[in-house]
Amino acid sequence: MSMMFNMEWGYLEALTRGFKNGMLKNSDYLNLTQCESLEDVMISIIGTDYGNIFGGHGEPSVGLINMRLQDRLRQQFDYIRCHSSEPLTTFMEYIRYPYMIDNIAMLIAGLNNRRPMKRLLKMCHPLGVFDQLGAIELVTDLSELFDCVLIDTPIAQFIPSDMPRESLREIDVEIVRASLYRAYLEGFYTYCSSLGGSTAEVMTNLLAFEADRRAITIAVNALDSEIRPPHRKKMFPTCGHLPQVALDHLAYATDAEKIRDVCNMYDGYGKLFDIFDRDTDGMITLEDRFLMLEAKKNASSFLQQYHFGIFYSFIKLKQLECRNIVWISECISQRQTDKVNYYIPIPLDY
The missing domain is CATH 1.20.1690 (V-type ATP synthase subunit C fold)
Known part of the structure; x- marks a missing residue:
C-alpha cells in the first residue's frame, strides 16, 4: 500500500507537508500582533512564505488582505488538484x-x-x-x-x-445550509470509508468530529429560535461519534445545560462548555473552542503517512490561518488592539 501510494501521490504528499511547514510560526503571529497599521501587516506577511501577494493591488484594507490570502489558498489547492489522479x-x-x-x-x-x-x-x-x-x-x-x-x-x-x-x-438560509452540509458530510464519510486503509481511519474520525460539532452548534443556536425539534433532527449529520439517541436528546434540549449533559454523557464534548463558562471576558466563544480542537485534530493528521487526510487537514489549517490573519487585521484596523491576541492557535509542532 505504501509503495503504491508513493508512486501515485508521494510527490503531492511531500509537497503538502512542505506547504504546511511554510505556515505562520508563533514568531510570525507575534510580529503581526505588534503591527500598528494594515500597511505594517501587509509588509509583515510579505516576509513570510506568502511572499509579495499584495504587489500593485491598491490601498491597504482588510478586504484586500482577505482576498489575497484566499487567492493563495486557491492556488495551492489548484496545484494539488491539477496534479492528482483518482481517487x-x-x-x-x-x-x-x-x-x-x-x-x-x-x-x-x-x-x-x-x-x-x-x-x-x-x-x-x-x-x-x-x-x-x-x-x-x-x-x-x-x-x-x-x-x-x-x-x-x-x-x-x-x-x-x-x-x-x-x-x-x-x-431560513441557515436551514438550507445545514441541510446541504448534512448530506455533504454523510456523502464524504461514505466515500472516505470506501477508500479503506489509513485514509478511511483518519478521515472518518475527522468527519465524525465535524458532524458532532455541527449537531451541537445547531442545537445551541436553535435554543432561542422557532425551529421545532423534528426539523432540528433533520439538520443533524448522522455520521458523527454521537449516537442517534444523543442526537434525539439534542433536538429536544431546551437549555444549554441539557446540551452539556448530553455531550458529557456520550462523547465528552461537555468540557468545551466548562471552559466556555470560565471565560470571564466573553471573548472566547464555543465556536472558538471547537476550532481549537479542530486545529489539534487536523495537525495530528500529519503524524501518519500514506493517506489523503493530510490534504484535507492542510486546507483546514490554512483556512484557519487566513481567519487568524483577518482577525488580527480587523483588530488593528478598528484600533481594538486589546483583542488582537484572541486568534486561534495552530499547533504546528506535530
Whole structure:
C-alpha cells in the first residue's frame, strides 16, 4: 500500500507537508500582533512564505488582505488538484464542496435581501467558485437561482428531495445550509470509508468530529429560535461519534445545560462548555473552542503517512490561518488592539 501510494501521490504528499511547514510560526503571529497599521501587516506577511501577494493591488484594507490570502489558498489547492489522479481527484473535489455550499447560501441570502448579484459574486470564496456561477449574473429570484445553479452543479447531489424551490424564500438560509452540509458530510464519510486503509481511519474520525460539532452548534443556536425539534433532527449529520439517541436528546434540549449533559454523557464534548463558562471576558466563544480542537485534530493528521487526510487537514489549517490573519487585521484596523491576541492557535509542532 505504501509503495503504491508513493508512486501515485508521494510527490503531492511531500509537497503538502512542505506547504504546511511554510505556515505562520508563533514568531510570525507575534510580529503581526505588534503591527500598528494594515500597511505594517501587509509588509509583515510579505516576509513570510506568502511572499509579495499584495504587489500593485491598491490601498491597504482588510478586504484586500482577505482576498489575497484566499487567492493563495486557491492556488495551492489548484496545484494539488491539477496534479492528482483518482481517487484523490474526487477526494479533492469533496474538499471544495463546503465552500460551494457557503457561496450558494450567501447568494440565497443576498437575493432575499435584494442585493445586486454582481456584488455578491465578488464576495464568493474562490475555492467555492464553479463554472455555473458565471452564468447567473442576471438571476433575479430564487427560482431562477435554483434552475440555473442548484440543479446543474456539483452540489446538486446534496439537495434534499423535500426542499421545494417554491419555498426557498420562506426557509431560513441557515436551514438550507445545514441541510446541504448534512448530506455533504454523510456523502464524504461514505466515500472516505470506501477508500479503506489509513485514509478511511483518519478521515472518518475527522468527519465524525465535524458532524458532532455541527449537531451541537445547531442545537445551541436553535435554543432561542422557532425551529421545532423534528426539523432540528433533520439538520443533524448522522455520521458523527454521537449516537442517534444523543442526537434525539439534542433536538429536544431546551437549555444549554441539557446540551452539556448530553455531550458529557456520550462523547465528552461537555468540557468545551466548562471552559466556555470560565471565560470571564466573553471573548472566547464555543465556536472558538471547537476550532481549537479542530486545529489539534487536523495537525495530528500529519503524524501518519500514506493517506489523503493530510490534504484535507492542510486546507483546514490554512483556512484557519487566513481567519487568524483577518482577525488580527480587523483588530488593528478598528484600533481594538486589546483583542488582537484572541486568534486561534495552530499547533504546528506535530
